[in-house]
Amino acid sequence: MLIDRAEITIRGGHGGAGMPNKFKGPAGGNGGNGGSVFIKTSSNINLLNQFSEKDIFIAENGSMGGKNNRTGKQGRDIEILLPAGTSIIDKESGESILELTKPGEEKLICRGGRGGFGGTTGSRGERGEEKRIILSLKLLADFGLIGLPNAGKSSLLNELTNAKAETANYPFTTLEPNLGVFENRCLADIPGLIEGASKGKGLGIAFLKHIEKVSTLLHCISCESQDHLKDYKTVRSELEKFGFDLTNKPEVIILTKTDLINIEDFQKLIKRLGKIGKKIIPVSIHDFQSLEELKKNLRNI
Ligand SMILES: Nc1nc2c(ncn2[C@@H]2O[C@H](COP(=O)(O)OP(=O)(O)OP(=O)(O)O)[C@@H](O)[C@H]2O)c(=O)[nH]1
Ligand SMILES: [Mg+2]
Numbered sequence: 001m002l003i004d005r006a007e008i009t010i011r012g013g014h015g016g017a018g019m020p021n022k023f024k025g026p027a028g029g030n031g032g033n034g035g036s037v038f039i040k041t042s043s044n045i046n047l048l049n050q051f052s053e054k055d056i057f058i059a060e061n062g063s064m065g066g067k068n069n070r071t072g073k074q075g076r077d078i079e080i081l082l083p084a085g086t087s088i089i090d091k092e093s094g095e096s097i098l099e100l101t102k103p104g105e106e107k108l109i110c111r112g113g114r115g116g117f118g119g120t121t122g123s124r125g126e127r128g129e130e131k132r133i134i135l136s137l138k139l140l141a142d143f144g145l146i147g148l149p150n151a152g153k154s155s156l157l158n159e160l161t162n163a164k165a166e167t168a169n170y171p172f173t174t175l176e177p178n179l180g181v182f183e184n185r186c187l188a189d190i191p192g193l194i195e196g197a198s199k200g201k202g203l204g205i206a207f208l209k210h211i212e213k214v215s216t217l218l219h220c221i222s223c224e225s226q227d228h229l230k231d232y233k234t235v236r237s238e239l240e241k242f243g244f245d246l247t248n249k250p251e252v253i254i255l256t257k258t259d260l261i262n263i264e265d266f267q268k269l270i271k272r273l274g275k276i277g278k279k280i281i282p283v284s285i286h287d288f289q290s291l292e293e294l295k296k297n298l299r300n301i
Pocket of ligand 1: 148149150151152153154155156166167168171173174175190191192257258259283284285286
C-alpha cells in the first residue's frame with residue numbers, strides 16, 4: 001500500500017554548554033551548536049513507509065566548550081528524505097510549514113540550539129527546536145498517465161523517463177503510482193481504472209486522489225481495444241464520479257500501441273477519436289520516431 005500520511009517528531013540537537021573559567025589563563029570556550037534537521041525531496045513516492053518503523057528524528061547535540069577558548073564540536077545535521085508532493089503540517093498549530101513540490105529540494109526544518117557562551121560562569125546551550133509534524137502526500141505531477149489497465153501507461157513512463165516500472169501483458173500490473181522525471185517535469189503513472197472503479201471495482205479509486213494535483217492528463221487508449229471510444233468514456237465517467245473537478249483538467253489522448261494495427265484502421269480510428277475534440281498523439285514504444293514526436297508534444301504543453 002502506498003502510505004500517504006505519517007506523523008513524526010523532529011528535533012534539532014541542543015547546543016553544548018559553554019566552558020566556565022575554572023582556571024587562571026585563557027577563558028573557557030563556547031559550546032558547539034546543535035545539529036539541524038533538513039528535509040530533502042526525492043521522486044520515490046514510497047518514502048513515508050519508513051516512518052512505520054521509526055518516528056523520532058533527533059540531530060546530534062553540540063559538545064561542551066573546551067579549555068583554552070576552544071569551541072565545542074558542532075553537532076551533526078540529519079537529513080530526512082521525503083517524497084516530492086509532501087505537505088508538512090505543524091501538529092500543534094495545524095498550520096502548514098512546507099509544501100515540497102519538486103524532487104531534489106533541500107530545506108531546513110528544525111534548527112539546532114546555539115552553543116552556550118564560555119567565560120566567567122559558562123552558560124547553557126540553547127535547546128534544539130522541536131516539532132511534531134504531519135506529513136501528507138499528494139502526487140504532484142505535471143503529467144498523469146491514466147487509462148484502462150494494460151493500455152501501455154507504465155511502458156510509456158519507462159520510455160520517457162528513467163523509471164523502471166513493471167510492465168506486463170495483463171491488467172493491474174501497476175498497483176501503486178509510479179513517478180518519473182521527464183526533462184525536469186514530473187510524470188505519474190496511475191494504476192489502471194475500470195468501469196465501477198469509483199465503487200471499488202478493480203483496484204478501486206483511491207488512487208484518483210493522487211491525480212488531484214496533476215496538471216495535465218495523458219489519457220492512454222490502446223489500439224488493441226475493441227471499442228476505443230467506449231474505453232475513453234469509461235475512464236472519463238469514473239473520473240467524473242470521483243469529483244474534484246478531475247474532468248476539467250487539460251487532457252491529451254495518447255493512442256498507444258500503434259504498431260499493432262494497419263494504416264487503414266489507424267486512419268479510421270483517428271477520425272473516430274477526433275469526435276472527442278482533444279489532441280491525439282499516436283505512439284508505439286517500438287517506433288522511435290513516434291516517441292520523439294510525443295516528447296516534442298510534451299515539451300510544448
Ligand atoms: N506492441 C506493443 N506493445 C506494447 C506497447 N506499449 C506497451 N505494450 C505492451 O502492453 C502490455 C501492457 O503494458 P503496460 O505498460 O504494463 O500497461 P499499463 O497501462 O501500465 O497496465 P496496468 O499497469 O495494468 O494498468 C505490456 O506487455 C507491454 O509490453 C506498444 O507500443 N506496442
Ligand atoms: Mg502499469
